[in-house]
Amino acid sequence: MSEAINPKVLLQRIDQMERELEKLRLEVLKMRAENLPVEEVDEETLKDLEKRFEEYKSRKAKVVSGKEAVRILTQMLED
Structure with a gap:
């Protein structure tokens, strides 16, 4: 039996990994x-x-947002 995936925990982990x-x-x-x-x-x-240091300090670094990660993962699962 497969376990249910908690999207909130997944998003928090993705955000932590991005940082x-x-x-x-x-x-x-x-x-x-x-x-x-x-x-x-x-x-x-x-x-x-x-530039990268300033982006990181101001939290404007180019990363995928949690919502974007969910969209990408959802799209991958649908395909």
């Missing part, structure tokens, strides 16, 4: 920037890092 993923992305960018010699850090890389 964790964005934190990891920022850490990778930070590590890449720190490992480059100063003369190799170009303006584009620096601006991208700053």
Whole structure:
């Protein structure tokens, strides 16, 4: 017998995973920037890092919302 899936718990977990993923992305960018010699850090890389950090701080980072995740999952189940 299959267990019922609680959508609220699923959405909370998806939201948590999105936040964790964005934190990891920022850490990778930070590590890449720190490992480059100063003369190799170009303006584009620096601006991208700053932009992503600001988006993360203001919670405007590009992630899939819980509602969008539900829509995608529902569509996948229907197909």
